[in-house]
Amino acid sequence: MFTDDELDKIKAEAFKKFANGKPVYQQSAAYFLMLNTGLRAGELCGIINSDIDLENRVIHLQRGVKEVHVRDGLEYVPKLEVKVGKLKSKTSKRDIPLNDTAIEMIQRLREEVYLGEDKPLIPDENGNFTNPRNMRNRFYRILDAIGLPHKGLHTFRHTFATRLINGMKQPDGSVKSLTVKQVAELLGHTTSEITEIYYVKRDNSRLAGLTDSFNL
8 A cells, every 4th residue: 555655755746747837747636536436447447427426426437448458269469459348346336435535636637638428537648548557657657756666556446445444533633434344335345355355454553552451
């Protein structure tokens, strides 16, 4: 997962602008939309503008994008193409709640480029669905610029899950967290065990000193 320091550095670099006001990096708000929703890269690339209901603060996830090998009959050929189709599983087709930051990121993406309600939220240069690999490569440019090792876009999803389960400090000083089951549903996992095993790094620092009064 990403640390707070890493996220601060990534955000500062990702939203840099040239002297003329144009962004240095394309569609950087997409990474922070992932961070605040737990979306997979392929899920994010498959969103069209009409899937988004800002009034009710939700994305209706309908499809995904992935890169696949081209077939020539039964044989694979050394060529890849972008395929738009079904999501990873039945539970992947879900409604994604949007917090204030997620809504801000959607608005930023639309300010950068908006081609219509039936077009992708994150279109490529031709107005088609963006290849998740291209998003990843652009993200690597940001990491290279700030001297951080390459981590995949899935790290945003891991960070989202871990933060929600371990808890986040609220303005009043309290810590708010979600159950593993709730986070599993947000991520579109078939079982909460998948979330627990593969996505969550427990914050064990809060266990320090808990047994000091229990000398057996």
